[in-house]
Amino acid sequence: MNLFVPDLIRRKRDGGVLEDRELRALVRAYTDGDVPDYQMSAMLMAILFKGLAPEELAAWTDAMVHSGSVMDHSRVSKRKVDKHSTGGVGDKISLCLAPAVASLGVAVPMVSGRGLGHTGGTLDKLEAIPGFTVGLPLDRARSMLEDLGLFLIGQTDDVAPADRKLYALRDVTGTVESIPLIASSIMSKKIAEGIDGLVLDVKVGAGAFMRDLEAARELARTLVGIGEAAGKRVRALLTDMNNPIGAMVGNALEVREAIDVMRGGGPADTRLLTVQLGAEMLLLGEAFDDASEAREAMERTLDGGDALALFAKVVEAQGGDPGVCDDPGRLPAASGQEAVSAPSDGFVAGIEPRSIARAAMEVGAGRRVKEDMIDPATGVELHVRIGERVSAGQRLATIHNNGVNQAEARDFAREAFEISPERPEPPGMILDRI
Amino acid sequence: MNLFVPDLIRRKRDGGVLEDRELRALVRAYTDGDVPDYQMSAMLMAILFKGLAPEELAAWTDAMVHSGSVMDHSRVSKRKVDKHSTGGVGDKISLCLAPAVASLGVAVPMVSGRGLGHTGGTLDKLEAIPGFTVGLPLDRARSMLEDLGLFLIGQTDDVAPADRKLYALRDVTGTVESIPLIASSIMSKKIAEGIDGLVLDVKVGAGAFMRDLEAARELARTLVGIGEAAGKRVRALLTDMNNPIGAMVGNALEVREAIDVMRGGGPADTRLLTVQLGAEMLLLGEAFDDASEAREAMERTLDGGDALALFAKVVEAQGGDPGVCDDPGRLPAASGQEAVSAPSDGFVAGIEPRSIARAAMEVGAGRRVKEDMIDPATGVELHVRIGERVSAGQRLATIHNNGVNQAEARDFAREAFEISPERPEPPGMILDRI
Numbered sequence: 001m002n003l004f005v006p007d008l009i010r011r012k013r014d015g016g017v018l019e020d021r022e023l024r025a026l027v028r029a030y031t032d033g034d035v036p037d038y039q040m041s042a043m044l045m046a047i048l049f050k051g052l053a054p055e056e057l058a059a060w061t062d063a064m065v066h067s068g069s070v071m072d073h074s075r076v077s078k079r080k081v082d083k084h085s086t087g088g089v090g091d092k093i094s095l096c097l098a099p100a101v102a103s104l105g106v107a108v109p110m111v112s113g114r115g116l117g118h119t120g121g122t123l124d125k126l127e128a129i130p131g132f133t134v135g136l137p138l139d140r141a142r143s144m145l146e147d148l149g150l151f152l153i154g155q156t157d158d159v160a161p162a163d164r165k166l167y168a169l170r171d172v173t174g175t176v177e178s179i180p181l182i183a184s185s186i187m188s189k190k191i192a193e194g195i196d197g198l199v200l201d202v203k204v205g206a207g208a209f210m211r212d213l214e215a216a217r218e219l220a221r222t223l224v225g226i227g228e229a230a231g232k233r234v235r236a237l238l239t240d241m242n243n244p245i246g247a248m249v250g251n252a253l254e255v256r257e258a259i260d261v262m263r264g265g266g267p268a269d270t271r272l273l274t275v276q277l278g279a280e281m282l283l284l285g286e287a288f289d290d291a292s293e294a295r296e297a298m299e300r301t302l303d304g305g306d307a308l309a310l311f312a313k314v315v316e317a318q319g320g321d322p323g324v325c326d327d328p329g330r331l332p333a334a335s336g337q338e339a340v341s342a343p344s345d346g347f348v349a350g351i352e353p354r355s356i357a358r359a360a361m362e363v364g365a366g367r368r369v370k371e372d373m374i375d376p377a378t379g380v381e382l383h384v385r386i387g388e389r390v391s392a393g394q395r396l397a398t399i400h401n402n403g404v405n406q407a408e409a410r411d412f413a414r415e416a417f418e419i420s421p422e423r424p425e426p427p428g429m430i431l432d433r434i
Numbered sequence: 435m436n437l438f439v440p441d442l443i444r445r446k447r448d449g450g451v452l453e454d455r456e457l458r459a460l461v462r463a464y465t466d467g468d469v470p471d472y473q474m475s476a477m478l479m480a481i482l483f484k485g486l487a488p489e490e491l492a493a494w495t496d497a498m499v500h501s502g503s504v505m506d507h508s509r510v511s512k513r514k515v516d517k518h519s520t521g522g523v524g525d526k527i528s529l530c531l532a533p534a535v536a537s538l539g540v541a542v543p544m545v546s547g548r549g550l551g552h553t554g555g556t557l558d559k560l561e562a563i564p565g566f567t568v569g570l571p572l573d574r575a576r577s578m579l580e581d582l583g584l585f586l587i588g589q590t591d592d593v594a595p596a597d598r599k600l601y602a603l604r605d606v607t608g609t610v611e612s613i614p615l616i617a618s619s620i621m622s623k624k625i626a627e628g629i630d631g632l633v634l635d636v637k638v639g640a641g642a643f644m645r646d647l648e649a650a651r652e653l654a655r656t657l658v659g660i661g662e663a664a665g666k667r668v669r670a671l672l673t674d675m676n677n678p679i680g681a682m683v684g685n686a687l688e689v690r691e692a693i694d695v696m697r698g699g700g701p702a703d704t705r706l707l708t709v710q711l712g713a714e715m716l717l718l719g720e721a722f723d724d725a726s727e728a729r730e731a732m733e734r735t736l737d738g739g740d741a742l743a744l745f746a747k748v749v750e751a752q753g754g755d756p757g758v759c760d761d762p763g764r765l766p767a768a769s770g771q772e773a774v775s776a777p778s779d780g781f782v783a784g785i786e787p788r789s790i791a792r793a794a795m796e797v798g799a800g801r802r803v804k805e806d807m808i809d810p811a812t813g814v815e816l817h818v819r820i821g822e823r824v825s826a827g828q829r830l831a832t833i834h835n836n837g838v839n840q841a842e843a844r845d846f847a848r849e850a851f852e853i854s855p856e857r858p859e860p861p862g863m864i865l866d867r868i
Contacts, residue, residue: 005606006605006606006607006608007608008608009479009607009608009609010608010611012608013479013482013483013608036471036472037470037471037472038470038471038472038474038475038603038606038607039475039606039607040472041472041473041475041476041479042475042476042478042479042607042608042609043608044476045443045447045475045476045479045480045483046479046608048447049447049479049483169472171440172439172440172472172473173440173443173472173473173476174440174441174442174443174444174446174447174476174477174480175443175476177444
């Protein structure tokens with residue numbers, strides 16, 4: 001079609017609605033390099049101000065999906081369900097959730113990302129397992145999905161190239177913070193995975209991209225709307241991100257905690273999130289039709305070792321050392337342990353997640369810039385939970401480090417703790433379900 | 435300074451105010467090619483939505499002024515005052531205004547543009563005079579200002595290059611229609627002329643860029659604010675542009691009408707606008723301090739021939755044939771005359787300026803695209819004015835043409851006339867003064 005981009009920009013700028021074919025042609029032409037960055041960045045800014053109507057967003061996202069290849073898992077007869085988290089500090093849920101759900105008869109074609117912000121992403125955590133590779137050829141991944149019902153890989157270059165190009169442009173043009181643009185970026189990659197259903201963990205609070213419940217609800221509704229327009233079953237949980245998840249922040253440390261959860265242990269909040277999100281996946285995957293039965297099944301597979309046994313097989317299939325499942329001591333460990341102690345008696349009233357993440361980044365658990373190398377052994381281990389009574393001098397956290405920036409990390413971690421004379425309200429975990 | 439552009443874009447997008455040094459650095463870096471178009475277009479769209487505060491606009495415009503060379507007329511002791519019109523159909527006022535004002539002791543360093551939209555600009559009109567050149571070397575222009583108090587030239591490439599680059603970007607990114615961006619574009623070029631004062635003719639109505647009085651008032655206030663922040667004396671008149679100005683639309687035809695005005699004749703509205711705008715220039719230029727005396731002086735110089743005598747000298751100094759002043763028959767004339775007749779008896783209730791402009795463009799008086807050649811002889815001559823009683827078949831207009839598209843032009847011109855059984859209210863001419 002004959003596309004006159006300035007007209008489209010003006011129409012969106014003035015609050016108008018663009019047609020399905022116009023949006024598809026625009027995304028295609030931009031991906032092909034036929035629409036220059038300077039027109040697309042003006043359009044993105046207009047979208048940031050004026051939004052996209054549901055039908056516009058469906059067309060825009062679908063054009064992003066079809067800008068690259070869409071995975072075909074039709075040979076796998078099971079329902080295919082994935083989970084996506086908008087990102088939190090200490091969020092290792094995917095590592096224990098995916099094997100647990102797959103062990104209960106729903107296929108999980110999990111494609112994850114690298115770390116954004118201070119801490120590592122799921123791929124970085126998996127790579128803390130010696131030998132583990134996330135860059136599997138697609139046919140290998142597909143046969144893992146057939147045989148084991150699960151793979152854990154990274155995004156390939158041919159998935160939603162429009163999103164990669166748009167994301168890079170948004171990053172440098174002040175157009176990241178737009179709910180329709182965020183939502184289409186997330187959903188285009190997930191829909192291209194060839195899934196039937198998707199569970200979204202939308203984080204809300206000080207440690208999350210969305211600090212405010214109403215904005216998070218709008219994002220969740222937008223994500224669900226896009227998924228449903230694409231014929232997918234989608235459920236979103238809004239979960240609290242005012243404190244780190246679990247006790248571990250750092251790549252090998254988080255793998256260790258995930259293994260604990262798959263042994264029936266682990267911190268209560270990590271287990272609860274795993275069970276709740278897993279139950280939603282089992283419902284979408286039609287393995288269960290009753291929520292409490294789905295939750296009980298999740299608890300059984302974690303407590304009985306089925307999830308861990310499947311995880312070991314996946315680790316082995318992806319070149320990793322499955323021995324870490326029985327002996328987490330085989331994971332990389334840091335040589336230094338720096339203590340963070342309580343300054344006074346009181347109750348732990350808050351653990352600021354961004355400060356903990358920053359502490360972990362200082363010792364090498366995250367990236368300052370994209371090119372930084374991660375030290376998988378490093379990170380922060382929390383010894384106390386919100387509401388716990390502590391005495392002055394008691395150890396609150398340990399900075400696992402290899403001699404780099406441990407003092408800076410300790411200062412950031414120390415700042416994170418709010419010690420109060422009064423016992424705080426216990427934080428809510430699941431804030432809403434959409 | 436260390437400029438992180440995405441931060442500036444986000445700040446403006448969120449309604450914040452950018453600092454003086456940030457805006458200057460941004461405009462400079464963009465002009466130098468150190469800030470890419472895709473960042474500037476996002477910034478322009480953010481400005482379109484959020485505006486620029488007066489102090490931001492002053493810094494932004496000043497940076498545009500100093501992106502190139504600023505003319506220095508300090509050797510000319512007279513006050514230097516120019517006029518700028520936002521553009522209307524049949525607007526030949528500059529041609530008779532500038533010599534009239536200069537003949538009364540105020541220097542007019544007039545730098546004009548080519549036609550935008552359907553009809554020619556002041557430069558195109560001047561070039562209808564055989565031999566006339568608008569591309570004078572700056573030192574020649576400067577000595578004309580000393581000797582005659584006037585030059586009539588085109589913009590050189592070294593004036594406000596930031597504006598040229600920004601304007602080209604705005605044109606293709608849907609960011610033209612922003613009052614601060616329009617105002618800074620106009621004022622940066624005018625301030626770079628080295629003027630002391632500026633009179634603005636802000637056109638309002640069907641044939642103008644601003645169709646609505648309130649928007650035009652806002653533009654006028656913004657223009658005046660920028661000028662005053664730059665230490666210039668600025669006055670804006672808001673004038674009606676619901677009908678063409680005067681009787682002639684087309685380049686040589688408009689020169690002819692301007693000469694008529696400088697002979698004490700011409701249509702009443704062309705003369706009135708010339709007198710009013712000229713009086714404002716004389717007041718700003720401190721040649722008069724009483725408005726009615728300034729108007730009377732304008733009338734005297736038009737009626738007494740002083741303005742025309744000076745115009746003849748300027749034409750000669752710029753290589754043109756000064757004989758046109760005594761004998762307008764030396765101007766190019768078209769071979770064909772196509773009549774437009776009244777379809778019925780009644781009163782002329784409206785003459786739609788865009789249709790007249792389109793008719794003139796069809797026969798070669800304006801440009802469809804930048805590269806089009808203009809035929810200086812062609813255009814539309816109106817034989818009736820608003821409120822005049824006409825009979826069916828009476829000639830309303832003549833299409834002066836050289837055999838190109840005369841039928842299309844006649845149809846457009848015919849559409850322009852509204853003939854009504856009732857006598858219309860006479861249109862106002864000067865709507866406001868700011």
